[in-house]
Amino acid sequence: MHKHQLFIVLMVCLAIATMNMAIAGVTGTVLFRADFENDKGDNDLAKWVPDNKGQIWKVEDFPGSGKGLNQTVEGCGISGNTPLPGTEEFSDGIIQLDMSWKDDDSWGVILRQSAADKGYLVVFGYNETPAVIVALLDEGCAETGKCLDQTGCENGGKEMVQKEHGLFKIGDDGKGTGTQDLSVAYTGVIEAKGDSIKVWYHERGKAKGDPVVEITDTTHKKGQVGVWHESQGNCMIDNVVVRTFDADTAVDAEDKLATSWAAIRSAY
Numbered sequence: 001m002h003k004h005q006l007f008i009v010l011m012v013c014l015a016i017a018t019m020n021m022a023i024a025g026v027t028g029t030v031l032f033r034a035d036f037e038n039d040k041g042d043n044d045l046a047k048w049v050p051d052n053k054g055q056i057w058k059v060e061d062f063p064g065s066g067k068g069l070n071q072t073v074e075g076c077g078i079s080g081n082t083p084l085p086g087t088e089e090f091s092d093g094i095i096q097l098d099m100s101w102k103d104d105d106s107w108g109v110i111l112r113q114s115a116a117d118k119g120y121l122v123v124f125g126y127n128e129t130p131a132v133i134v135a136l137l138d139e140g141c142a143e144t145g146k147c148l149d150q151t152g153c154e155n156g157g158k159e160m161v162q163k164e165h166g167l168f169k170i171g172d173d174g175k176g177t178g179t180q181d182l183s184v185a186y187t188g189v190i191e192a193k194g195d196s197i198k199v200w201y202h203e204r205g206k207a208k209g210d211p212v213v214e215i216t217d218t219t220h221k222k223g224q225v226g227v228w229h230e231s232q233g234n235c236m237i238d239n240v241v242v243r244t245f246d247a248d249t250a251v252d253a254e255d256k257l258a259t260s261w262a263a264i265r266s267a268y
């Protein structure tokens with residue numbers, strides 16, 4: 001091979017490598033993200049439409065991270081899901097959120113939802129049910145306007161798995177001893193990859209440790225992500241992110257969210 005031919009080959013390789021790097025920078029997708037701090041991301045309440053007309057979201061102060069989203073009404077009857085726009089094709093990736101409580105009932109995430117009764121429910125339980133639960137919408141779990149016990153989806157009912165999360169001491173009554181005053185935030189993380197779903201749950205800022213729950217299941221491959229809650233009043237969420245595994249960190253580099261975003265990337 002002549003020198004100039006070698007040079008051309010090298011240049012072509014370099015061009016391909018550069019293109020690949022450029023593509024890698026944009027193919028990773030942040031499907032949804034909200035920190036409720038400004039007009040960047042999915043912070044507008046118009047993006048947060050609950051399937052239960054009785055549920056009312058409000059942007060308010062969240063412990064330790066500025067503004068968050070408060071679920072302001074209480075009761076089994078206002079339980080339900082808020083589907084996140086842009087996540088309809090979610091299959092493999094990470095779903096993460098920070099949660100805080102002024103009530104004893106559960107936050108949750110619905111994922112890979114392709115119909116009202118097709119998809120997974122992951123429950124981040126608090127004081128009433130201090131556990132992580134994974135269940136199928138197909139079994140009637142997470143039905144709008146119902147508590148989990150009303151659909152038989154906790155404590156030995158239709159759940160696929162229920163495991164104590166160990167975030168705080170359990171009292172003699174079997175209930176958790178979380179502060180229930182919005183003073184402590186917890187982070188929930190779900191990793192969905194093919195037939196594997198892993199769930200982490202820990203106090204925010206502390207080590208994530210091992211997954212609380214790991215399941216292998218092939219029932220649902222793709223569908224929408226949503227934030228679910230069960231019978232809460234004045235419980236809050238913040239830093240909600242849904243992304244593919246290869247999502248780039250260089251989204252809104254000048255924005256404050258990029259900081260928490262980088263932290264999320266390095267943590268998971």
Ligand SMILES: [Ca+2]
Pocket residue numbers: 035036037062065066067068238239
């Ligand atoms: Ca915030």
Ligand SMILES: [Ca+2]
Pocket residue numbers: 105106128129147148149230231
């Ligand atoms: Ca409950």
Ligand SMILES: [Ca+2]
Pocket residue numbers: 074075103104105230231232233
């Ligand atoms: Ca409640």
